Amino acid sequence: MWHQIREVYFYREMLKNLVSKELRARYKGSVLGFLWTFFNPLLMLIVYSVVFSFIMRIETENYAMFLFVALLPWNFLSSSIMQGAASLVQNGSLIKKIYFPREILPLSIVIANLINYLLSLFILIPALIFFKIKITPAILSFPIVLFTMVLLVMSLTLLISIANVYFRDLEHIVSILITAWFFLTPVLYSSEYIPESVRSYFYINPVTHLIEAFRSVFYEGAWPQWATLGYLTLGVAVLFLISLITFNCLQKAVAEEI
Amino acid sequence: MKSSSKNAVEITDLWKKFYIYHDKVNSLKDRVIFWHRQRRDEFWALRNINLVVPKGKTVGLIGRNGSGKSTLLKIISRILYPTKGTVSVKGRISTLLELGAGFHPDFTGRENIYLNASILGFTRKEIQQRLEDIISFAELGSFIDNPVRNYSSGMYTRLGFSVAVHVDPDILLIDEVLSIGDLAFQEKCLARIRTLQKQNKTIIFVTHAPGQIEDLCDLAVWLDKGEMRAAGSAGEVAREYISFMDNLSRHGQC
Numbered sequence: 001m002w003h004q005i006r007e008v009y010f011y012r013e014m015l016k017n018l019v020s021k022e023l024r025a026r027y028k029g030s031v032l033g034f035l036w037t038f039f040n041p042l043l044m045l046i047v048y049s050v051v052f053s054f055i056m057r058i059e060t061e062n063y064a065m066f067l068f069v070a071l072l073p074w075n076f077l078s079s080s081i082m083q084g085a086a087s088l089v090q091n092g093s094l095i096k097k098i099y100f101p102r103e104i105l106p107l108s109i110v111i112a113n114l115i116n117y118l119l120s121l122f123i124l125i126p127a128l129i130f131f132k133i134k135i136t137p138a139i140l141s142f143p144i145v146l147f148t149m150v151l152l153v154m155s156l157t158l159l160i161s162i163a164n165v166y167f168r169d170l171e172h173i174v175s176i177l178i179t180a181w182f183f184l185t186p187v188l189y190s191s192e193y194i195p196e197s198v199r200s201y202f203y204i205n206p207v208t209h210l211i212e213a214f215r216s217v218f219y220e221g222a223w224p225q226w227a228t229l230g231y232l233t234l235g236v237a238v239l240f241l242i243s244l245i246t247f248n249c250l251q252k253a254v255a256e257e258i
Numbered sequence: 259m260k261s262s263s264k265n266a267v268e269i270t271d272l273w274k275k276f277y278i279y280h281d282k283v284n285s286l287k288d289r290v291i292f293w294h295r296q297r298r299d300e301f302w303a304l305r306n307i308n309l310v311v312p313k314g315k316t317v318g319l320i321g322r323n324g325s326g327k328s329t330l331l332k333i334i335s336r337i338l339y340p341t342k343g344t345v346s347v348k349g350r351i352s353t354l355l356e357l358g359a360g361f362h363p364d365f366t367g368r369e370n371i372y373l374n375a376s377i378l379g380f381t382r383k384e385i386q387q388r389l390e391d392i393i394s395f396a397e398l399g400s401f402i403d404n405p406v407r408n409y410s411s412g413m414y415t416r417l418g419f420s421v422a423v424h425v426d427p428d429i430l431l432i433d434e435v436l437s438i439g440d441l442a443f444q445e446k447c448l449a450r451i452r453t454l455q456k457q458n459k460t461i462i463f464v465t466h467a468p469g470q471i472e473d474l475c476d477l478a479v480w481l482d483k484g485e486m487r488a489a490g491s492a493g494e495v496a497r498e499y500i501s502f503m504d505n506l507s508r509h510g511q512c
Contacts, residue, residue, distance in 0.1 A: 013376040021362055021373065028364050097359035098377055099336040099351070167286040252339040255332070256276065 001244055007101040014100060018108035023115060041072065041120040045127055060190065062219075065131050069218045070187045070211045072124060073146075076117040077153050077207065078178050084109040084157035085164050085171040092258035102251045103244075106161040110154050128218065136221035145213040145224055148233045152206060155236065155243040162250045165257050187211055206232055263348070266429050266460035267311040267334055272343035274304040274329055274484075303329045304484045307343070311477075314458040316451075318471040318492060320499055321481035327464040330481070331355070331431050334462065349428025349460070352378050356433075357418030363407035367398055367417055370406055374421045388424045395450070396420035397443070416443060423450050430454060432463035448474070468496040468503075 008015065027036045049064035060066050087105040088095065095102065128135060164170040185207045186194070194202050202208050209232050213224035280297040304326045311317050319327040332338040333345060335353045360377045361370045371392055375385045393402050396417045398409075406414060423430065432451075451474065454461065465471060471478045471492050478495035480488040487502075488495050 011376075011379055013381045014379070017373045017376045021365070025362065025364060093356075094360050094377070096337065097355045098353055100377055100379065167284070167289060169285040169287060173286065255337050 001241070001248070004101065004103065004244055004248055008103055008107070011101055011104055015104050015108055015111070018104065019111045019115065022108060022112035037116055037119050038123060041068075041123045044068070044071070045123065062131050062133060065127065065133060066190075066215070066219055067188065068124065068127065069215050072117060072120050073149055073214050074182065074185070074187050074207075074211065076113050077149070077156075078182065080110045080113040080153045080157050081160060081178060082171070082175055083113070085160045085174050088161050088165050088254060089168065089171075089258060095258055096255050102162075102254060103158065103247060106157045107154065110150070110157050113153075114150060124218070133219060134221050135218075138217050138221050138223045141213075141224055142217050144229065144233075145210065145217060148229065148236050149210050149214075151233075151236045151240050152210070155239045158243040158247045162247050162254070165254055166250070181205075181207070185211055206236065264313055265310050266313045266315075266348055267309070267462070268344075268346045269307055269309040269334070270344050272304055272307040272309075272330075272333065272345060273302065273341050274326075274333060274338065275341040276301045276303050302484055304333075307486060309479060309486075309489070311460060311462060313348075313460055315476045316455055316461040316463070316474055318475035318478040318495075319462065319464045319481060320466070320468060320471055320478060320495065321487075322466075324483075325481040326484040327481055328355075328433055331433055331462065331464055335431050347429065350379065351429045351431060352422050352425055352427030354419065354422045354430070354432045357415040357422070358406075359418070361406050361414070361418070364405050366405055367396075367402040367409070368393070370417070371421055374418070375425050378422070378425055378427070380425050384426070388426070392417075392420045392424045395424065395446070412440070412443075419447060423447075423454065427459070429460045429462070432461065434464055434466070468500050471496040471499075 023037075024034070027033050030036060032039060045064065045068050048067055052058050052063045052067070084106040087109050088102065091105055125135070160170065160174055164174075184202065185205060186202070191199065191202065191208065191212060209225075209228055213229060216222045216224050277298045278301050280299075307330065319330060321327050329338065331353075332355070333340055334347065335351050335355075336347075337353075337355075358370075358374070360374050362373060365373065368389075371389065372382065372385055376382075396402075396413070396419075398413055398417060401409065401413060406417070409417070451461065455474075461474075463474075475492040477490065478492040479486060480495050480499050488498050
């Protein structure tokens with residue numbers, strides 16, 4: 001496993017190039033180019049605030065922001081997993097021709113999406129100020145919340161991408177599961193709306209805790225629940241180790257299976 | 259076998275098995291339904307290969323189609339893993355299995371040099387030092403700043419070859435790519451390989467042509483149906499191979 005991490009580090013230039021390829025190729029040939037990275041969340045925010053303050057009025061104060069704060073990290077998770085699921089299979093011709101640590105392919109997808117998320121903060125922070133939501137010192141805990149989120153997304157993307165080599169219909173199954181997962185995570189709604197009899201089940205879902213932490217840091221201006229976050233980080237770290245080991249075991253036959 | 263720092267590649271008792279599926283199922287649904295009912299045959303692509311490549315030597319792998327040459331090359335470069343046995347490699351490998359693998363069509367030649375060299379495991383600084391050499395060797399002129407999707411197939415492979423031979427690997431693996439481009443470019447490729455030989459690089463290459471073995475290699479290995487038929491000095495192995503092939507064609511078994 002240390003060997004694996006060292007190998008990825010040794011190939012960091014490739015990782016960097018693939019991330020920048022991912023980011024640039026997405027908008028290559030479009031007039032606005034890289035600016036789309038900012039326009040996407042901005043347009044999203046404008047649409048939500050129009051819809052939810054004029055058409056479908058929701059009692060939650062500043063619902064557009066309530067949603068936006070949670071939707072951005074959720075989109076980071078879902079697009080990483082969905083693009084990452086296909087990353088090994090799509091690059092089959094490369095895998096068959098050249099040796100490189102195969103982890104690079106799914107990881108480059110996660111990092112590209114992470115950068116997209118971080119850039120969307122340039123829209124999020126001014127929007128918070130615009131909607132007069134107080135930014136408190138709690139924002140300092142953002143890096144910790146983000147770290148746990150990134151570790152979780154990396155683990156899931158590694159596992160699903162390697163499993164997809166052996167079970168090709170997985171990427172389609174995953175896209176359906178992610179939609180279901182979205183509605184079972186309090187992104188659109190506050191966890192207070194969940195009937196109390198089933199609420200504890202929702203907290204089995206690690207993303208529930210993370211989304212609540214993001215919301216607490218940005219929207220409520222309160223510190224996240226440290227104990228929960230601590231256990232979660234520990235659990236996610238174990239998951240990350242498991243995913244690295246699993247990936248390493250299964251990747252040996254990848255060039256033959258693709 | 260005793261490990262020695264004088265050897266770039268040591269292969270001990272290597273076996274490689276492939277499965278040949280008659281109806282390969284790849285989906286979760288099919289795997290559940292056809293659990294343990296898949297028909298597959300075993301196929302040993304390599305049997306009991308023992309090979310030592312000393313540092314700085316050029317070794318040719320020769321053999322007919324399907325003799326396991328490319329499989330062996332892929333195992334050395336860690337694209338495939340051995341079923342049994344060990345392979346130890348000392349030094350950085352650059353592989354020329356297919357030229358321009360990993361090029362992105364929308365990126366310019368220059369951008370693709372960085373991309374391609376980084377896939378081979380090289381840092382930006384190392385690439386920058388060699389950028390001019392790579393560009394001039396590929397003879398692309400002003401095309402270097404055009405997207406590679408506008409390249410002809412010749413330009414594409416020239417750029418791929420140029421990157422692979424300039425990144426300063428310790429070990430270079432070449433799979434039948436010496437027949438690219440026009441004659442002038444082939445000459446240039448051979449000259450480049452001779453330069454690398456003089457720089458004491460280890461080269462392993464696969465070919466059908468005994469002439470190239472005699473021409474370029476110090477040592478040669480003749481593979482036949484996954485087994486080593488002969489190994490030794492390049493001239494001897496090449497002659498054995500030629501007489502074997504002559505025999506075959508005379509008896510019409512080819």
